[in-house]
Amino acid sequence: MxxxxxxxxxxxxxxxxxxxxxxxxxxxxxxxxxxxxxxxxxxxxxxxxxxxxxxxxxxxxxxxxxxxxxxxxxxxxxxxxxxxxxxxxxxxxxxxxxxxxxxxxxxxxxxxxxxxxxxxxxPETFFTVWSNVFDRAQLAANEWLLVHGGSSGIGTTAIQLAKAFGAKVIITAGSELKCQFCTGLGADAAINYQTQDFVEDIKQLTDNQGVDVILDMVGGDYLPRNLSCMAFDARLVQIALQKGAKSDINLLPIMLKRLTLTGSTLxxxxxxxxxxxxxxxxxxxxxxxxxxxxxxxxxxxxxxxxxxxxxxxxxxxxxxxxxxxxx
Missing domain, CATH: 3.90.180.10 (Medium-chain alcohol dehydrogenases, catalytic domain)
Structure with a gap:
């Protein structure tokens, strides 16, 4: 050629x-x-x-x-x-x-x-999800994964991979249509962040235990809310900052619940x-x-x-x- x-x-x-x-x-x-x-x-x-x-x-x-x-x-x-x-x-x-x-x-x-x-x-979404959800956060079968932005390319990939390896998935998205699509794709629950409080919904969905892994592309004021719905020994992975890089947080929950906060760029x-x-x-x-x-x-x-x-x-x-x- x-x-x-x-x-x-x-x-x-x-x-x-x-x-x-x-x-x-x-x-x-x-x-x-x-x-x-x-x-x-x-x-x-x-x-x-x-x-x-x-x-x-x-x-x-x-x-x-x-x-x-x-x-x-x-x-x-x-x-x-x-x-x-x-x-x-x-x-x-x-x-x-x-x-x-x-x-x-x-x-x-x-x-x-x-x-x-x-x-x-x-490539971009599968490399990113594998590196962050499975390698960095060590998501295991039967654990709860929360994905913010579940209808994105990253989100739709994370839903499918997490379910394929036996995890349970909650997503947030900005419309009922997106939420319905994500549950159709395999998510166990979908929360419309425009009309619902994801912290309260996650507590109900997990019997007040919280989620084990969070994949977050939002940042900003989502960080303290993420901490509120994390289980003991949970891991938060930050991969984007759509709402900004700064946030005020209470460090005490990180200590008491032995939380891991990490992140990466690929x-x-x-x-x-x-x-x-x-x-x-x-x-x-x-x-x-x-x-x-x-x-x-x-x-x-x-x-x-x-x-x-x-x-x-x-x-x-x-x-x-x-x-x-x-x-």
């Missing part, structure tokens, strides 16, 4: 997304060059567009953290993938383009029966760290995707040049699941 010298890509200009032409990147060492068929849209992309989440030093300024497509060239040290492979991949940046570089160890085979659009919605971690997650997904989650026990939830797709419209939809929070760009 002949690879063009230049490619269509999306760049950030004055907090907006605009089509541009860039040189097609060339793979070296352990990199694979993917001809992108579809790319996932994520909130970190929106933050990057607004100047709030710059890419790591040395990474491309082109947004996009996950892609699906065909490997068309490989670096001299690559041994895990070959040209012609259909893969989905977690990338540090560069996904909003016709071609994208990915570390070979972060390229995973597209599960059977999934189209490129569906596969492009897997993008800045090195490829070796991410490769360990990739191996766990391949061994423990890919069989579930192949069996269609779980599946990425896709809300809608836009062509690459409509990336700004895709961001506007994400910012409206009217979607359920993932938003995808097609190339």
């Amino acid at each position: 002949q690879i063009p010298t230049d490619m269509l890509a999306i760049e950030i200009i004055d907090s907006a997304l605009q089509p541009t032409t860039r040189p097609t990147p060339k793979p070296v060492a352990h990199q694979a060059l993917i001809k992108v068929a579809a790319a996932g849209v994520n909130r970190p992309d929106v933050m990057q567009r607004k100047g709030l989440y710059p890419p790591p030093v040395g990474a491309s300024d082109i947004p996009g953290l996950e892609v699906a497509g065909i490997v068309v060239a490989i670096g001299e040290c690559v041994s895990h993938v070959k040209t012609g492979d259909a893969v989905c991949a977690l990338v540090t940046s560069g996904g909003y383009a016709q071609y994208c570089l990915a570390n070979e160890n972060l390229c995973l085979p597209i599960p059977k029966n999934l189209a490129f659009i569906e596969a492009a919605g897997i 993008r800045a971690r090195d490829d070796n760290f991410k490769a360990v997650i990739a191996d766990k997904l391949r061994n423990q989650v890919w069989p579930l995707l192949e069996a269609e026990t779980i599946k990425p939830v896709i809300h809608s797709s836009f062509v690459l040049t409509e990336a700004m419209q895709a961001h506007q939809l994400m910012e409206s929070s009217q979607h359920i699941g993932k938003i995808i760009l097609t190339v």
Whole structure:
């Protein structure tokens, strides 16, 4: 296959997304060059567009953290993938383009029966949920997991994975439609945060015991409320801060209930760290995707040049699941 010298890509200009032409990147060492068929849209992309989440030093300024497509060239040290492979991949940046570089160890085979659009919605959310809910928070079977933002890409992934591994799930979402979707997806309970007090509802749902793990993308004034509905030895994992990074809290419950407060960002971690997650997904989650026990939830797709419209939809929070760009 002949690879063009230049490619269509999306760049950030004055907090907006605009089509541009860039040189097609060339793979070296352990990199694979993917001809992108579809790319996932994520909130970190929106933050990057607004100047709030710059890419790591040395990474491309082109947004996009996950892609699906065909490997068309490989670096001299690559041994895990070959040209012609259909893969989905977690990338540090560069996904909003016709071609994208990915570390070979972060390229995973597209599960059977999934189209490129569906596969492009897997890497960012599945890597994030596995790393935070299962590795960091050590969610176990029969424990209660609370997911704030249950209808998001992260939320719909967390519901399915937690249920697949035997946990019980409560979610919060901002409408009855979103709550109904989440219970249909497997959540044991859904709380509309617009009309209900999730702290009181969780106490009732758990017989005043509280939840064992919380996956929170909200931050801000949610923190003291989260502490109020955590069980003894519970773990809170912070992965985003939609309501801000600061909060006033009472430290006493942390001591008395032996609580663990932690958090992480995935993008800045090195490829070796991410490769360990990739191996766990391949061994423990890919069989579930192949069996269609779980599946990425896709809300809608836009062509690459409509990336700004895709961001506007994400910012409206009217979607359920993932938003995808097609190339």
